[in-house]
Amino acid sequence: MSIMKRMSLIFRSKANTALDKAEDPRETLDYSYQRQLDLLTKVRRGVADVATSRKRVELQVNQLEQQSTKLQTQAEKAIGMDREDLAREALTRKSGLQQQITDLKTQHAQLQGEEEKLVLAQQRLQAKVESFRTRKETIKATYTAAEAQTKIGEAMSGIGEEMGDVGMAMQRAEDKTAAMQARAGAIDELLASGALDDASQPGGGDDISRELDAMSSTSDVEAELARMKGLSAPEQPAAIEGQASSGDILAEEPQTQAQPRTTGEQA
Amino acid sequence: MIVRILGEGQYDVADDALDELNRLDGAVEAAVDAGDEAAFVPALAALLEGVRSVGTAHAVDSLDESDLILPPEDATIDEVRELLGDEGLIPG
Numbered sequence: 612m613s614i615m616k617r618m619s620l621i622f623r624s625k626a627n628t629a630l631d632k633a634e635d636p637r638e639t640l641d642y643s644y645q646r647q648l649d650l651l652t653k654v655r656r657g658v659a660d661v662a663t664s665r666k667r668v669e670l671q672v673n674q675l676e677q678q679s680t681k682l683q684t685q686a687e688k689a690i691g692m693d694r695e696d697l698a699r700e701a702l703t704r705k706s707g708l709q710q711q712i713t714d715l716k717t718q719h720a721q722l723q724g725e726e727e728k729l730v731l732a733q734q735r736l737q738a739k740v741e742s743f744r745t746r747k748e749t750i751k752a753t754y755t756a757a758e759a760q761t762k763i764g765e766a767m768s769g770i771g772e773e774m775g776d777v778g779m780a781m782q783r784a785e786d787k788t789a790a791m792q793a794r795a796g797a798i799d800e801l802l803a804s805g806a807l808d809d810a811s812q813p814g815g816g817d818d819i820s821r822e823l824d825a826m827s828s829t830s831d832v833e834a835e836l837a838r839m840k841g842l843s844a845p846e847q848p849a850a851i852e853g854q855a856s857s858g859d860i861l862a863e864e865p866q867t868q869a870q871p872r873t874t875g876e877q878a
Numbered sequence: 879m880i881v882r883i884l885g886e887g888q889y890d891v892a893d894d895a896l897d898e899l900n901r902l903d904g905a906v907e908a909a910v911d912a913g914d915e916a917a918f919v920p921a922l923a924a925l926l927e928g929v930r931s932v933g934t935a936h937a938v939d940s941l942d943e944s945d946l947i948l949p950p951e952d953a954t955i956d957e958v959r960e961l962l963g964d965e966g967l968i969p970g
Contacts (some may be wrong), residue, residue, distance in 0.1 A: 615946040738939040769941030
């Protein structure tokens with residue numbers, strides 16, 4: 612069983628290095644206990660750090676999902692206005708977002724897993740540190756310095772192994788979180804740059820919206836004019852409301868563009 | 879004997895279960911030596927599952943040292959190598 616044995620030997624050698632430092636071995640107990648408390652503090656901080664990363668990913672998923680819903684609405688609106696080109700553009704962008712959302716959800720699950728592991732590690736360490744404290748007081752009260760050595764060795768090796776384990780779990784969680792934070796940072800930058808058409812920006816000016824808005828206001832003006840002239844409203848505004856909810860919004864049918872327009876223009 | 883799975887905790891394992899665990903450990907060792915990640919992942923999972931199924935959880939507040947220590951479930955072959963090679967080659 613060489614894997615199991617080798618790993619055990621390595622852990623043991625690390626755990627025992629703290630011994631034999633103080634003149635009175637009983638002082639080693641207090642020194643070790645302080646280190647245990649320090650480690651507990653670090654683990655709690657580690658749990659909080661992973662939770663922060665998890666929440667950041669949650670927030671990004673929400674933002675991207677809002678954006679995705681907006682693009683879906685735009686696509687339906689564009690179809691209602693017989694602008695299949697705009698609808699296609701909106702759906703293409705939505706499909707790109709969907710991939711990001713799936714990736715982020717996978718990351719979220721991983722972070723949640725790390726968080727749960729660290730919480731359990733913290734609980735195990737907490738239980739052992741509490742035992743150690745009791746044992747430490749017993750040893751200090753009952754044994755002389757000369758007698759204490761063996762008892763101290765027993766208490767130290769058990770807690771040392773747990774500390775080594777927890778230390779490793781924290782390192783793993785930190786490594787995984789760091790890799791994800793780099794990606795989360797990249798997505799934040801994309802959102803900030805407007806490349807993902809951040810829906811949260813005031814004024815909400817992405818190019819698809821602007822074009823649809825322009826068409827709506829033109830239609831609205833025509834409708835208003837028609838109403839003032841006492842005529843029935845022209846066909847187009849009615850079509851916006853009517854066709855948007857009909858079932859075949861994605862049906863591909865050849866269209867004739869009444870007015871030439873440049874699409875995909877940036878402003 | 880007490881077996882620790884890193885990142886998971888300690889288990890009490892009866893001595894007569896060791897033969898089976900040795901067999902499972904052999905598969906992990908072979909995969910590590912061969913650098914065969916595809917074989918390593920299921921071999922490690924089988925070894926850890928073996929410990930969990932024959933063992934019972936050791937008291938969480940005990941200060942007992944483990945007799946054997948195993949890598950965490952999601953360890954990669956490189957991580958295991960790193961764990962073993964940390965302080966030079968220790969002969970098994």
